[in-house]
Amino acid sequence: MSAALPLTAGVAIPGPEATRAARAGALADLAAAGWPTRRRERWRYTDLEPLAAAGFDLTPPPADAATMRSASNLLEDLDLGDAASRLGFVDGAHAAELGSSAAAGLEISDIEARWPEYAASFASALPAADYPLATLNTAFGRRGLWIRVPAGTDVASPVHLVMIGSARARVAAQPRIVIDVERDARVTFVQHFIECGAEAESWTNAVTQIKQAAGSRVELYRLQRHARGVAHTSVLAADLADGAELTAGYIDLGGRLVRNDVSIVLGGPGARTELFGLLLAGAGQHVDDHTIIRHAAGSTVSREVFRGIIGERGRGVFNGKVVVEHGCQRIDASQSNDNLLLGEHAEIDTKPELEIYADDVKCSHGSTVGELDPEQLFYLRARGLDPAGARRILTEAFAATVVERIADSGVRARALSAVRARLGALTEP
């Protein structure tokens, strides 16, 4: 079977001895499941075959001193606050010199060093048939981080997880982060994806796993600003116990080919999630969000809001599934997906799905695809704004209603300014 995967053929299994058996197992699972093709429903709109054939280096050598310097400079430019509130990664590997290894209130360790524990609690959460890219990450990703938020801890300021790509040609960066949030703990993470090098064809394949104990509250905001040549695939898997709350926000601005998978399981009564996203796709960009929220316990709540802004010759995909499992009553779920097409050759494929196996359920969903409202445009022009400025304001407003869901004001302002900058480029003729 591995002959069908030129990507992994002949690549030596990396990492400490203790992880090798699991990695080899992951590789075998991946070979058995096969690389995604568009013949599979979940991959119908996003073709990953070119990625597999592009000759990416799954086990790149560590970044050199010059790369580390430019990564460090980039971090300074981002101005994220003191080192205690950030964790830096370069080409997928945690780089201790770029931040604190003991960010305030958190316990941080290397997944590879705690492999048996990892295998027992997290490794099986992402089966190869559904999440082949996570399986690829398991086989080859190095130096992932395990972040534990001890019971009752309230981490006051956001913790930045900065995933820096060197943009070395053909590098496949495979960061993995495990967030283990104990009872009643509260924490906010901001995950950045950004390059410090010149534009080159690289690939980031990220996995983030979250386990939330009862009563915990997590906010995770993801600000994806890849360089234009970069491919990005990601998987977020979160599992929430009784009364736990997760807010997850996806802001996707960059990259050439982007595929995000999100799986949230509301596993205990009273668990609640708010999942939102904004995708911007300009010429030559393909951005695909696939989400699934599983109500696996009664009295659970989900709110999902995704918006897409697609520029001329850009392409967006949204597939959002909400599942209410057998016998899970008193469910409240809503989902919306609204899209703005800015060009004649802009394209969006949107598919909301509900699967409900219970009867005491309040579910709503809807999707829209449209252009800027001519009434609003005229109103702004009648106030003296030129057509380009009016379009820019309305497009920003469409985006802002998503970004405004970010609770932390500093993170919100950062996201808004990144969105504005990207929109400026997207809406210019």
Add this chain to the structure above:
Amino acid sequence: MLTIENLHARIGQREILKGLNLHVPAGEVHALMGPNGSGKSTLAQVLAGREDYEVTEGRIVYQGQDLLALAPEERARAGVFLAFQYPIEIPGVNNAYLLKAALNAQRQARGEPPVDAFEFMKLIKSKMELINVPKDFLNRSMNQGFSGGEKKRNEVLQMLLLEPRLAILDETDSGLDVDALKIVAQGVNSLRSPERSMLLVTHYERLLELIVPDRVHVLAGGRIVKSGPRELARELDEHGYDWIQAGGSA
């Protein structure tokens, strides 16, 4: 200020304005009344530059310029202001942000430097006091979740801020209670000046008790069928429009 000659306009295949003539000299306030469907709002929209309406005949001269040759934003920058009958909601666009952008777009067109955030706040607050709008007005999304009366007041606030040369108020009085109407009228009256003209589109005589017009025109069937002094509005209020239309008119 404004001269309209033989204006014909249609939307799709339906002709709405059928040879309308109107002259509003500088410094005057004119009221435009008439039954539903007579073309009052169409005229207001045509003056503002709405592209859905096609002007098939006639001309509009504004301050010596051919108004129909100008894009909507050019008209606004030249001092034409339409207070919309149905102000548009724009979720996600902060009211203050938009007011400042509008003001600066017009200042730029006049070759004036943009106002900064501090100057803007000072200016807008003085205007807000005039028409008694709540402080949170500025931080809300443009008209989103505003009551009908709040939307109308927001239109008047914009007018006070932009200080147009020609203000067209399209049924700004509808949806206002008596107290709100008084406040709005006070705001509008504060703008009256020898250099400024106004066209009030209204159904109700009560507005004209508060903003006393120099002339009253009756629009019916796409044309001005009667014009007269302020007292004409009172007669209309008493007798309705039928007596004019029945009288053969114009």
